[in-house]
Amino acid sequence: MTMQTTYPLFTALPLAAAFFNLLVTKINKKAADYIAFLAAGTLAVLAVLTVFEQPFAYRVGGFPAPWGILLVSDGLSSLMLVIVNVIAFLSIIYSIKYMTTYTAKPKYYSLFLLMLTGMNGVVITGDLFNIYVFLEIASIASYALVGFGCEHEELEASFKYLILGSVASTVILFGIAFLYSMTGTLNMPDLARQIEILGINKAVAFVIAMFIMGFGLKASTVPFHAWLPDAHPSAPAPISAMLSGVLIKAIGVYAIARIMFNVIGPNEAVSSILMFLGALSMVVGVFLAVGQSDFKRMLAYHSISQMGYVTLGLGLGLNPNVPPAIAAMGLFGGIYHMVNHAVFKSLLFLCSGSFEYRTGTRNRYEMGGLIRKMPVTSVTCSIASLSISGVPPFNGFWSKLIIIVALIQASYYVYGAIAVLVAFMTLLSFIKLQRFVLFGQLPARFANIKEAPFGMTFPLVVLAVLCIGLGLAYPFIDQSVLQAARDALLDKLSYMGYILGG
Amino acid sequence: MATKPELISSENPKGMTPVVKTVVRFAMGIVFMFGWYIIIYGHLTPGGGFAGGTILACGYVLLTLAFGKEVALAKMSDRAASIIDNSCAFLFVAVPLVGMAFGYFFLNFPPHGKPFDLVSAGVIPLYNILIGLKVTSSLFAIFLALSIFGRFVSKLVEEAEEEE
Numbered sequence: 001m002t003m004q005t006t007y008p009l010f011t012a013l014p015l016a017a018a019f020f021n022l023l024v025t026k027i028n029k030k031a032a033d034y035i036a037f038l039a040a041g042t043l044a045v046l047a048v049l050t051v052f053e054q055p056f057a058y059r060v061g062g063f064p065a066p067w068g069i070l071l072v073s074d075g076l077s078s079l080m081l082v083i084v085n086v087i088a089f090l091s092i093i094y095s096i097k098y099m100t101t102y103t104a105k106p107k108y109y110s111l112f113l114l115m116l117t118g119m120n121g122v123v124i125t126g127d128l129f130n131i132y133v134f135l136e137i138a139s140i141a142s143y144a145l146v147g148f149g150c151e152h153e154e155l156e157a158s159f160k161y162l163i164l165g166s167v168a169s170t171v172i173l174f175g176i177a178f179l180y181s182m183t184g185t186l187n188m189p190d191l192a193r194q195i196e197i198l199g200i201n202k203a204v205a206f207v208i209a210m211f212i213m214g215f216g217l218k219a220s221t222v223p224f225h226a227w228l229p230d231a232h233p234s235a236p237a238p239i240s241a242m243l244s245g246v247l248i249k250a251i252g253v254y255a256i257a258r259i260m261f262n263v264i265g266p267n268e269a270v271s272s273i274l275m276f277l278g279a280l281s282m283v284v285g286v287f288l289a290v291g292q293s294d295f296k297r298m299l300a301y302h303s304i305s306q307m308g309y310v311t312l313g314l315g316l317g318l319n320p321n322v323p324p325a326i327a328a329m330g331l332f333g334g335i336y337h338m339v340n341h342a343v344f345k346s347l348l349f350l351c352s353g354s355f356e357y358r359t360g361t362r363n364r365y366e367m368g369g370l371i372r373k374m375p376v377t378s379v380t381c382s383i384a385s386l387s388i389s390g391v392p393p394f395n396g397f398w399s400k401l402i403i404i405v406a407l408i409q410a411s412y413y414v415y416g417a418i419a420v421l422v423a424f425m426t427l428l429s430f431i432k433l434q435r436f437v438l439f440g441q442l443p444a445r446f447a448n449i450k451e452a453p454f455g456m457t458f459p460l461v462v463l464a465v466l467c468i469g470l471g472l473a474y475p476f477i478d479q480s481v482l483q484a485a486r487d488a489l490l491d492k493l494s495y496m497g498y499i500l501g502g
Numbered sequence: 503m504a505t506k507p508e509l510i511s512s513e514n515p516k517g518m519t520p521v522v523k524t525v526v527r528f529a530m531g532i533v534f535m536f537g538w539y540i541i542i543y544g545h546l547t548p549g550g551g552f553a554g555g556t557i558l559a560c561g562y563v564l565l566t567l568a569f570g571k572e573v574a575l576a577k578m579s580d581r582a583a584s585i586i587d588n589s590c591a592f593l594f595v596a597v598p599l600v601g602m603a604f605g606y607f608f609l610n611f612p613p614h615g616k617p618f619d620l621v622s623a624g625v626i627p628l629y630n631i632l633i634g635l636k637v638t639s640s641l642f643a644i645f646l647a648l649s650i651f652g653r654f655v656s657k658l659v660e661e662a663e664e665e666e
Binding site: 061 | 581585591592599606609
């Protein structure tokens with residue numbers, strides 16, 4: 001079977017596995033590991049295979065386009081599928097060992113697979129209401145996962161995330177209802193055509209504001225970021241890696257990019273709002289991050305700051321008054337940084353989980369000298385720190401460089417200067433991290449700790465190799481997957497054409 | 503599964519007053535029949551799996567309130583609720599996957615029959631029944647989780663008070 005006939009498996013397989021898992025584990029508790037491993041592994045292989053497919057549209061149930069649900073596969077969605085499923089697979093491998101410290105492991109895997117269903121669904125669908133449904137599946141699974149430890153702080157963080165997330169979902173639903181009442185369609189390619197006819201009137205502008213607020217909260221851009229620094233550190237480490245590495249991209253930034261570029265189309269006002277929010281996130285996130293003592297909380301603030309770069313790049317790409325080549329370059333930088341951030345931030349969160357697994361603390365001032373006791377984890381942590389701070393030749397350097405060069409060429413000198421400043425602040429913050437965690441004096445009580453088990457170091461090594469590989473291979477990937485993703489966003493006409501396909 | 507007659511008799515001291523028990527004994531069959539009617543006629547009349555499932559779950563909640571948890575748990579235990587819940591959700595994904603073998607995901611592959619017949623519309627009645635069972639068992643399981651958890655907490659409080 002080709003990819004074109006098996007495309008819905010990206011949502012069907014994890015959904016079926018989630019419930020099958022709960023049935024089987026009533027008989028045998030050990031089976032949960034294997035089911036989750038097999039399901040996530042199959043999805044990762046399928047995701048890599050979609051990259052080699054030409055763009056296509058899939059009609060669910062065989063119904064023709066504006067009436068039935070379309071699933072769309074193009075450059076951007078296949079890139080997102082690879083990020084989501086590969087990192088999910090590595091997190092599952094990591095969980096097999098790490099989650100033995102928690103109870104109810106089968107339920108954890110089921111929630112994980114449900115979250116994966118939601119993210120894959122948002123990425124593959126071409127229907128606006130479907131986006132809302134899958135976004136809620138992913139969000140509700142993640143509310144439960146954030147509170148999975150059932151400790152006081154975790155439940156509080158989960159509750160806060162639940163309330164803010166529900167408000168955002170409601171606002172998104174209102175926006176969708178507005179668009180439906182104006183155009184009478186929910187199919188995104190069809191909606192793009194209708195809005196082309198309608199123009200940006202006041203109602204559409206209101207919908208754009210609702211979407212920026214709703215999806216912006218899911219992507220944790222700054223005025224809506226309050227839940228993230230509580231929620232991401234409270235979750236178990238593999239879930240933090242999923243939330244920070246993938247979830248805020250799949251249901252936040254991806255959804256914004258898809259709707260703003262392919263459905264509504266380039267627009268100067270939206271572009272300036274996104275760029276402002278991006279720059280604000282970068283600055284606020286990094287300044288709050290420097291002073292944190294909790295390892296995972298610091299990483300969570302850096303997620304806000306790094307997602308600011310992505311939003312800034314997307315905003316620049318959305319501006320119709322900038323020369324197309326420069327806009328495309330900014331967008332390319334944004335997408336590239338999104339991929340890089342997924343790799344190094346999930347690596348950092350998994351490293352923090354390994355340190356916590358052996359030392360029992362998350363306070364970075366209580367650690368020290370761990371590079372002598374846990375060499376693999378420390379070296380991978382160091383690689384990720386250098387990547388996120390933008391040290392050449394690691395991957396973070398190239399994407400930040402492209403964004404900054406594009407900003408300068410488009411004469412956004414202030415934003416360019418802010419991007420450079422934030423890169424230096426990030427470097428400062430991570431040098432501090434390395435100084436206190438990896439080097440320095442080893443506290444006496446950690447004299448007998450060992451390296452984390454193989455199941456937990458293996459995903460770290462894979463991600464570290466990706467960090468270096470994506471950086472060194474930069475000259476070769478210009479003509480590849482990333483460019484296909486960029487072109488998919490810039491080409492609104494061919495997105496509208498999917499209504500005929502399938 | 504037949505319920506033991508002494509559990510639902512008005513003389514049993516557990517549960518509510520004999521008036522409530524008598525009314526519930528009469529109303530019970532009607533509530534369950536109405537729930538199943540809404541589910542099975544879901545593709546022909548307003549309603550469907552979710553609405554009917556909610557009514558069925560309310561029936562179980564009514565049983566628990568009127569006669570105490572023993573009667574409801576004898577009808578559907580928490581373990582049975584969980585198994586029904588998961589298997590229905592699994593089958594709900596499995597049926598569209600069978601449709602995929604016929605060409606498309608979610609394809610309505612069986613013969614559609616004559617419109618307005620009870621057995622018509624292909625797989626849609628099947629989806630309604632699966633959703634109905636899932637909603638019944640999940641809502642009842644949520645009710646059980648909340649009420650059992652509440653009892654557990656109050657037992658802890660009692661023990662703490664006794665120690666004092």
